[in-house]
Amino acid sequence: MYESLLSKRSIFAHNSILEEEKVADSIIKKGGKVIEINRGDPAAYFPTPKYTIDAYVKALRTGRTNYSRDSGVIPLVEAITKRYKKKYNVKASIDDVIVTAGVSEALLFINMATINPGDNAIIFKPFYNQYLTQLRLSGGIPEYENYDEKNNWDLNPESIKKTLTRLKSSGKLKRTKYMLITNPNNPTGTVLSRKVLKEIVDLSNEYGVFLISDEIYDEIYYNKASFTSLSQLAKGIPHMVLNGASKDFDATGFRVGYMLLPENDKTSLELKLKFAEMASVRLCVNTPAQYAFAEAISNGKMHEKEIKHMVSEIAKRVNAAVDVLKENEKMAVVRPNGAFYILPKVDFKSLRIKDDHEFVDKFLKEEHVMLSRGSGFGAESHVRVVALPPKDILEYAMDKLNRFCKKYSK
Amino acid sequence: MYESLLSKRSIFAHNSILEEEKVADSIIKKGGKVIEINRGDPAAYFPTPKYTIDAYVKALRTGRTNYSRDSGVIPLVEAITKRYKKKYNVKASIDDVIVTAGVSEALLFINMATINPGDNAIIFKPFYNQYLTQLRLSGGIPEYENYDEKNNWDLNPESIKKTLTRLKSSGKLKRTKYMLITNPNNPTGTVLSRKVLKEIVDLSNEYGVFLISDEIYDEIYYNKASFTSLSQLAKGIPHMVLNGASKDFDATGFRVGYMLLPENDKTSLELKLKFAEMASVRLCVNTPAQYAFAEAISNGKMHEKEIKHMVSEIAKRVNAAVDVLKENEKMAVVRPNGAFYILPKVDFKSLRIKDDHEFVDKFLKEEHVMLSRGSGFGAESHVRVVALPPKDILEYAMDKLNRFCKKYSK
Numbered sequence: 001m002y003e004s005l006l007s008k009r010s011i012f013a014h015n016s017i018l019e020e021e022k023v024a025d026s027i028i029k030k031g032g033k034v035i036e037i038n039r040g041d042p043a044a045y046f047p048t049p050k051y052t053i054d055a056y057v058k059a060l061r062t063g064r065t066n067y068s069r070d071s072g073v074i075p076l077v078e079a080i081t082k083r084y085k086k087k088y089n090v091k092a093s094i095d096d097v098i099v100t101a102g103v104s105e106a107l108l109f110i111n112m113a114t115i116n117p118g119d120n121a122i123i124f125k126p127f128y129n130q131y132l133t134q135l136r137l138s139g140g141i142p143e144y145e146n147y148d149e150k151n152n153w154d155l156n157p158e159s160i161k162k163t164l165t166r167l168k169s170s171g172k173l174k175r176t177k178y179m180l181i182t183n184p185n186n187p188t189g190t191v192l193s194r195k196v197l198k199e200i201v202d203l204s205n206e207y208g209v210f211l212i213s214d215e216i217y218d219e220i221y222y223n224k225a226s227f228t229s230l231s232q233l234a235k236g237i238p239h240m241v242l243n244g245a246s247k248d249f250d251a252t253g254f255r256v257g258y259m260l261l262p263e264n265d266k267t268s269l270e271l272k273l274k275f276a277e278m279a280s281v282r283l284c285v286n287t288p289a290q291y292a293f294a295e296a297i298s299n300g301k302m303h304e305k306e307i308k309h310m311v312s313e314i315a316k317r318v319n320a321a322v323d324v325l326k327e328n329e330k331m332a333v334v335r336p337n338g339a340f341y342i343l344p345k346v347d348f349k350s351l352r353i354k355d356d357h358e359f360v361d362k363f364l365k366e367e368h369v370m371l372s373r374g375s376g377f378g379a380e381s382h383v384r385v386v387a388l389p390p391k392d393i394l395e396y397a398m399d400k401l402n403r404f405c406k407k408y409s410k
Numbered sequence: 411m412y413e414s415l416l417s418k419r420s421i422f423a424h425n426s427i428l429e430e431e432k433v434a435d436s437i438i439k440k441g442g443k444v445i446e447i448n449r450g451d452p453a454a455y456f457p458t459p460k461y462t463i464d465a466y467v468k469a470l471r472t473g474r475t476n477y478s479r480d481s482g483v484i485p486l487v488e489a490i491t492k493r494y495k496k497k498y499n500v501k502a503s504i505d506d507v508i509v510t511a512g513v514s515e516a517l518l519f520i521n522m523a524t525i526n527p528g529d530n531a532i533i534f535k536p537f538y539n540q541y542l543t544q545l546r547l548s549g550g551i552p553e554y555e556n557y558d559e560k561n562n563w564d565l566n567p568e569s570i571k572k573t574l575t576r577l578k579s580s581g582k583l584k585r586t587k588y589m590l591i592t593n594p595n596n597p598t599g600t601v602l603s604r605k606v607l608k609e610i611v612d613l614s615n616e617y618g619v620f621l622i623s624d625e626i627y628d629e630i631y632y633n634k635a636s637f638t639s640l641s642q643l644a645k646g647i648p649h650m651v652l653n654g655a656s657k658d659f660d661a662t663g664f665r666v667g668y669m670l671l672p673e674n675d676k677t678s679l680e681l682k683l684k685f686a687e688m689a690s691v692r693l694c695v696n697t698p699a700q701y702a703f704a705e706a707i708s709n710g711k712m713h714e715k716e717i718k719h720m721v722s723e724i725a726k727r728v729n730a731a732v733d734v735l736k737e738n739e740k741m742a743v744v745r746p747n748g749a750f751y752i753l754p755k756v757d758f759k760s761l762r763i764k765d766d767h768e769f770v771d772k773f774l775k776e777e778h779v780m781l782s783r784g785s786g787f788g789a790e791s792h793v794r795v796v797a798l799p800p801k802d803i804l805e806y807a808m809d810k811l812n813r814f815c816k817k818y819s820k
């Protein structure tokens with residue numbers, strides 16, 4: 001008769017960022033309020049720009065509600081290629097872009113299309129949790145490199161070289177399907193310098209490892225950081241960039257992302273043809289949202305205004321939150337330069353709380369603030385703060401965090 | 411250095427329905443017109459109802475543009491449970507529904523969550539092509555049952571029993587993760603009688619095989635057919651229904667579907683918890699489209715009016731197309747009772763065309779009408795017609811089909 005039907009891989013289907021949502025729901029049901037800083041959702045705090053919504057409405061009112069081109073509607077694909085030409089001087093054609101249901105679906109396609117059980121991929125700790133989940137769901141094994149917390153969460157090319165050498169000498173490099181960087185990074189807020197990025201590109205080329213850069217926050221950097229896209233430095237080398245509407249364009253709920261593979265070497269060509277096939281299987285991405293995103297990108301004047309305002313606000317909020325956390329003796333915090341996350345390290349040895357899991361759960365139940373546990377991002381002993389709420393609310397939440405640590409101090 | 415990065419499974423990523431799109435594009439680029447009857451896209455011919463679009467616009471104008479609940483916004487989930495209560499007398503709670511990016515994503519979740527490489531699932535030939543693709547992408551093996559063309563494409567419970575017995579005696583039944591029926595069926599247009607459906611439910615229960623019914627066309631039946639939902643007959647038995655906005659609600663471009671698992675036996679419970687976890691991994695489905703679909707379902711008065719009109723038009727178009735095809739001596743056609751597909755059998759022995767693939771390709775290139783090849787649906791020697799265009803265009807295209815067959819007659 002009926003038995004458990006679950007596959008072995010299904011154990012990996014979990015999102016640590018959302019695992020406390022039910023606790024939060026029960027608090028809210030009892031009339032409580034919860035400050036939700038577990039999910040990186042700018043559109044929850046900054047209204048999606050009106051010009052983008054207008055374009056969305058126009059698409060709906062003009063009948064853009066049926067299936068669209070599987071790899072993305074042409075106006076969107078063209079807007080994306082023009083963005084990369086203008087912003088990063090990248091030459092790309094229509095066939096170089098595959099529009100996906102967020103970067104989430106891009107990650108699904110990447111892993112489904114490349115990973116055989118037992119193959120590996122290089123990801124960097126701390127990582128956006130879904131990288132590991134999607135890799136594992138396809139049967140892949142993570143090979144880790146590390147952001148260096150002591151060096152402001154920067155990457156160390158020498159250490160990457162060691163890892164690549166180790167993989168090569170152990171024979172594992174033959175089964176390394178990609179190396180995935182995130183720039184700016186979630187959850188550390190690291191913006192890679194041009195120099196470090198160049199060294200990573202050179203290493204990927206030297207060792208023949210396909211390089212992917214998730215650049216979903218590529219317009220969200222501050223504190224004097226400057227951003228370089230992988231697409232600027234990897235000309236002539238197989239690579240792929242991931243991006244989308246969610247963060248820069250403040251439209252998380254649209255679920256529109258894309259993969260860009262501007263090169264035409266054998267590896268890149270084979271991959272983009274396969275991704276297009278994967279896109280055809282699920283028919284298309286929400287059609288009117290694609291037209292809205294096309295306008296969001298194309299109307300540079302409006303976008304400039306919106307992103308400038310949002311980034312300036314985010315910088316203020318992130319820095320204000322860091323300033324409060326700097327007063328916390330139980331936490332060590334690196335000030336981020338990009339995205340909108342803060343990843344303080346908690347000194348659990350001096351607390352009557354055993355780990356980040358218990359910390360997040362207790363903090364939510366007692367103080368009604370929802371964080372994410374660091375271990376979900378491969379950063380045990382850390383917690384992740386989404387620094388998006390208005391400054392006063394955020395400072396209030398960070399102050400709660402400080403008092404919570406004092407309360408549980410040994 | 412860089413080698414082929416493709417996984418073994420990736421060979422299955424292909425959509426036969428869309429494989430001629432590039433040929434069609436090149437015809438259109440040269441100034442030609444193509445009658446596209448390869449994709450089942452009602453919203454391309456019937457404008458998505460205005461009341462649904464109005465709700466979509468309202469969601470956009472009221473800021474529903476950020477991430478939503480991972481398993482679906484509550485108003486939509488409630489609208490779905492109420493639909494099943496009212497229409498099929500099914501008791502379902504919020505946790506019984508998982509909203510997905512179309513049935514496509516539901517199929518992904520089902521296969522990822524249940525299939526270990528080498529596991530099998532029972533699917534019925536001819537099948538909607540994505541069933542096989544998604545099963546294969548997860549490493550699964552299809553076990554086929556057949557619609558009987560000689561018996562108006564009906565299912566035969568005795569034959570299903572034989573298949574189940576065969577699987578049981580060979581030990582394969584232990585690895586049978588589900589049996590997937592489609593009602594009304596794509597591509598045969600079969601609407602299962604209550605009697606046959608009941609026998610299938612009893613067999614699934616007797617052999618302990620989890621039963622799934624894709625009922626995406628559950629309001630699109632005609633020619634005196636009557637429809638019974640699996641959810642009406644499978645009370646107390648583990649089962650799942652798939653459905654969505656695309657067909658009944660004429661909103662293919664929204665990409666909103668759902669899984670409904672109304673039972674709380676151990677198997678159903680385990681599955682729906684896992685599907686919810688899979689939903690959490692990719693964060694959410696397009697948010698404003700979910701609110702639009704909630705209204706599309708909830709406004710019963712408007713929906714009744716719209717679906718009545720659409721189904722009456724579809725019936726006319728399907729029957730008109732069948733009438734023309736009945737005159738074709740090289741084709742045998744069963745008149746469908748549901749959905750909007752026609753699947754004529756081509757007598758290739760009497761044609762100077764070797765198979766359905768060549769037939770579809772030649773017909774597109776010469777006559778500028780795009781069909782789908784039957785072999786993509788497990789129906790070699792057939793072609794699939796989407797009978798959605800206006801009657802005169804459809805009759806014109808069917809007439810072309812008849813003349814094309816005459817032209818290539820041996």
